[in-house]
Amino acid sequence: MMSTQLTLDRIIERAVDLFPERELVTKLPDGSVHRYTYGDAYERICQLAHALDELGLEEGTRVGVVATNHYRHFELYFGPACTGRSIHMCNMRLPDHHFVHTIEDADDEVIFVDPGLIGKVEANADQLESVEQYVVLCGPDELPETDLEPVTDYESLLEGHPTEYEWPDIDEDAEYGLCHTSGTTGLPKGVPYTHRAMYLHSIMCGHVDANGIGESDVSLPVVPMFHANGWGTPYAATFAGAKQVFPSVHTDPESIARLIDEEEVTFSAAVPTIWLEMAEFLDENPDVDISNIDRLTVGGSAPPESLIRKYDEEYDAPIIQGWGMTETSPLGTLSTLRKEVEELPPEEQYEYRSMAGFPVPGIEVRIIGDDGEEVPRDGETMGELQVRGPWVTDGYLDRPEENEQSFTEDGYLETGDVAVRTELGYIDVVDRDKDMIKSGGEWISSVQLENELMAHEGVAEASVVAAEHERWQERPLAVVVPTEGADPTGTELEDHLAETFPSWWLPDIYEFVEEIPKTSTGKFDKKRLRDRFDVVLEEEDTEEAKS
Template sequence: MGGTDPTLRPFLWRAAKMYPDTEIVSRTGRGIERYDYAEFEDRTGKLANALDSAGVASGDRVATFCWNHHRHFETYFGVPNSGAQLHTINPLLPDHHIEYIVENADDRLIFVDPSLVEKLEGPADSEAFEAVEQFVVMGEEVPDTSLEPITDYESFVGDESTEYDWPDLSADTKAGMCYTSGTTGKPKGVEYTQQMLWSHTMATLTPQGLEFDESDVIMPVVPMFHVNAWGMPYSATAAGAKHVYPGPAPEPADLATLIEEEGVTFTAGVPTVWLGLLEYLDENDADLSSLETIVIGGSAAPEAVIRRFDEEYDVDVLHAWGMTETAPIGSVSHLKAGMEDWDADARYEKRGKQGLIVPGLEFKVVEDDGNEVPWNGEDFGELYIRGPWVTQSYFERPEANEEEFEDGWLKTGDVVTVDTDGYIKIVDRAKDVIKSGGEWISSLELENALMAHDDVSEATVIGVPHERWQERPVAFVVPVEGADEEALREEILADIEAEYPRWWTPDELVFIDEVPKTATGKFDKKVLREEYSDESLVEGRVPEEAAPDEE
C-alpha cells in the first residue's frame, strides 16, 4: 500500500507553508495578542522540544486546564505531533471529578491558566495528582501558589530550538483525550487517535460539514477543553483560515467587539451564548456585517434564535449535533438543494433539526425491541452511530462499554426521529423524555416553544412525579428583565395549548433567576430533578377527556 498514515502534522505544515502571514489572534488578560502561522509553527517546535526536555515521552499524557487562547492552541499541535497525548480538562468540573480525571488519565504534566491556578490547587493537593511531575502556567510569570514544581510557559519554551524532528506517527497513535461531563456518574474518558482527528477534520471541511476555507475568520466560543472546541482549531488550521480566540469568560460585549474588529465570519457555541449576544444587541450597537455563520450545538437551538439572526442580522445559524464520543461533529442541518426556495416557515422547521449525517458516518434508529424505526418524521427510537471518528470504547471503563456499545455501534442515548429527507431530529435525551399516562412528552420541544416567547430568556422542562400519570411536565422559566410575570404565564401556557395536545401543557410554570447549567454550559436538569424529587408541583391540570391513555 502507498501513502503515509493520516495524522495532524500535515495540517500544520500546510498552514505554515501556504499561509505564513495569516493571523492567530487571542484575547488575553494583557489585551489582544497576535502572530501568524509562520511564528505559530516555530513556537510549536519549541514546545515539542520543551516537552522532550521535560522528560515527556511518546504515549505520555499532557493535560491542559485552560481557556481559549493562542498558547492553548499551540498544545493542540505541539503535544500530539510529538507523540504524546493531549488531555483537555474541563476546569468547571467539581474538584472530585478533576481528581478522578487526572488520576485516571495518569497525567504527567499540566498546563494551567493564571486565572485557574487557584481552582487547581484544591484537587492538586491530593494523592490523585501523584503522577504529575510539572505544572506550567500559561503566561510569562508564576503567581503565588502551592502548586509545585511550577514554571511559566514562556520560560518553559524560551531557550528551545524552533526546529524539531517530528516523528513518523502511526494512524492509531493516541493523540487526544476528553472526558464526558459526568452528570450521571463518574466522567468517562474518550481517546482520539491521530486517524480519528484527521478523519473528523477532513469531514468538517466538506460542504456537508462546516465548509471552512482560507478566507474565513474563525472564532471558537465553544471551550477548547470541550471536545477540542468541536474540532475547529484543527479544521481552521487545515483550511489556512485566520483564528480568533476569545479568551477567558468572554461576555457578549467581548464577542461583539471581536466579531466587529477582527472580521469574524464563522463562530460556534452553545445556545446560551447566542441568546446572551442577542440580548446585548437589543441594547447596544455592533457591526456584525462580517459574520456569515454561527454553529449551535450542545443542546437544541430555539427556532426563534435561528430566525432572529437570519432576519435581523443576515447570519445563518447551522444546527449541529455531536458528542464527546463522536469527536464531536455527527450531523449538520444544511438545507438540501432546492430547499432554499421553500417558504420561510418550512426552511426554519428544517434548519431547527439536528440535520443530515456528515459524510463518513452511518446511523440507525432503534426501538426498545431492537427493530429500526421508519424514516417518517414521527416514529422515534434511540440513535445508534458508527464511523472512523466514533469511539469504540471508554478508557478503562469495561462496565460502560458493555452498556453503551453494541456490535460496533455507539448507543448515543438520544431519542430521535428521522424524516423522509433524512434529517435527524432529537426528540429528547432518553433520560429527559417525560412519560405521562403511558405516552411520551418531549421536554425539548416544550423548551423550544417556551423560548420562542420574546419575554423568555431561558427555559427548561422536567418531569415531576405524579401519583396518577407517573410524570407530568413542569416548566422553569427565566423571564427577561421587567417582564410582567403573570401576563407572561398566561401567554406562554396559551401558546403551548394552541400548538400541542392539552396533556403536553406543563402543570406548573415556575419563574427562576437562572437555569442551572452543567460544566459545559448545557441546562442541568439533574439539579432541578433532585430538588423536586420528593414533592410534586403538579395539581392535575390535565382534564380526563384530554389525558393520554393509561398503561
C-alpha cells in the first residue's frame, strides 16, 4: 500500500478541492456577520504561511493563539501546522500564573491575540520571555493602543503575500499543536498532538456511530477552540467539507439559538450550561426554531436526564453525551445508541443516554479495580477508567515524572476517573478525582484554592469541595477553620483569593467550622465534608453566604 502521510494540509486541501464555495460564517463581536468560503480561507492560510516564513520561525516553532472562535482563528488552525510549525491553543481563562506558565512551557515565539483579550496578555507580557512578536487579530484600523512590543495587526501581516504555497513534506508523527490541561493537581501539563492523531480523530468524528459530521452538515462549535482542539470539530467539519459557523464572543443562549435558526445548523457541541440556558431562552421565545438540529454533543460534565428529555420532546434536538480529556484529543466515548439499546423502551434508553457512553471507533477502554484486574461489566463494580488509542497522548511535554505515573506498562492512560461498565459496554463515570471541581465544563483546582486560603492570616485550615449547582453543575464550597481570635468573613476571603484567581474560580459558599475532619493519614476527609455540606446551590446563594 502507498505510504501516504496523514497530515493536516491534506484536510484543508480536500475541502478546497471538493467544496471551495462552501461557507465559513462568523458572527463578529460588533454583531455583523463575516462570510467567506473554504477557497477564500485557503488563500489566506497560504498568505499566513508566507508571513510565518518571513518572521523567521523555524520548523517546530510554536505560536500561541489567545482567541475566541472565528475565521481568523480557523486560519491559524492550519497555517502553522501545515508549514511544519505548531499552534499552541492558549486558555485565557486560566489564572495569570497558570497562563504565563503555559506560554513559557510551550516556548511560544509569537502570540496571536484577539483585541478583546489583549488585556490578559498585556498584564503578563513582562513574564513572557520566549515571545518575540505579538499579532493582534484585527485590521490596521482596529488595532487598539497597547504596550505590547513589537506588535502588528493580522491583516497587515498577511497583506501582499502570495495566495499559493508549496507545503513542505511533514512527518505524520510530527507535532502540529499543543494544549495544556487545566492544572487541577498543580501547574497545567502540555499535551502535544501529532498530525496523524488529528487526521484519524477527524475521520472518527465523521463515523456514523460517533458525531457523524458529513458534508451536508452545518457545524457550530460553541466549545472554545482553545479547548482540546475545539473537541476536534473544526478539523472534522473541514475534512468533511461541512459549512461551519463560528460565534466569536456571542455564546449567550439567545445568540446561539438564533445562529442555529438563521444558519440552519445541524450539529453543535458545548458544555451542558449552554444548553441549559438556551432551553430557558427557547421557552420564552417560541418563535426561534432549532428543529433543524440533528444532534447536540455535550461534554465537560454530565447533562441532567431532564435536559436530554426536554430537548428530545420539545425541540426534537437529540443530545449526545461525550467523555474525553485534553489527553485524548479529546473524544473517547459517546452516548450513541447500539442496536440493542434502540430496541429498548424509551424510558430505558434514557438510562444509557445519560452515561458517558460507548467507546468511539479507534478507542480501547477498560476499567481496572483495586485488585489490578478488569472489573465485571455489571454496571455496578467501580474502578479506574483507562484508555488507549491513536489519538491518546503517550506523554506530557517535559514531564518525565508524570509520564511514569500516568501510563500502564501495556500503554494505557490512567485517567483518574472512577467508572463502571455495563453488559453492553457502555461507560458510566460515577466519580472524578475527588479534589477536582468542574464548573460549567471548566476545571477548578481545590488544592490551590485551599493553599491560598490558608495563606490568609485569619485562616488556620481550609478545605474546598464541590457543591452541586443548578446552573453550573458544580461550584466550589470552602470550609474554613479561623485562626484563634480571628473572625474572617466570606467577602474578606473572596477579596484575598481574587488577587490570585479569576472570579469564576472563587467559592460560592464559605462555611466556618471549629475543625475539619481528617483521614487516618492526616488528609482532609473530603468525602465527609461533601456528605455534611450536601446542598444544591442557586444563583442567589452566593452573596448571602459571603457576609
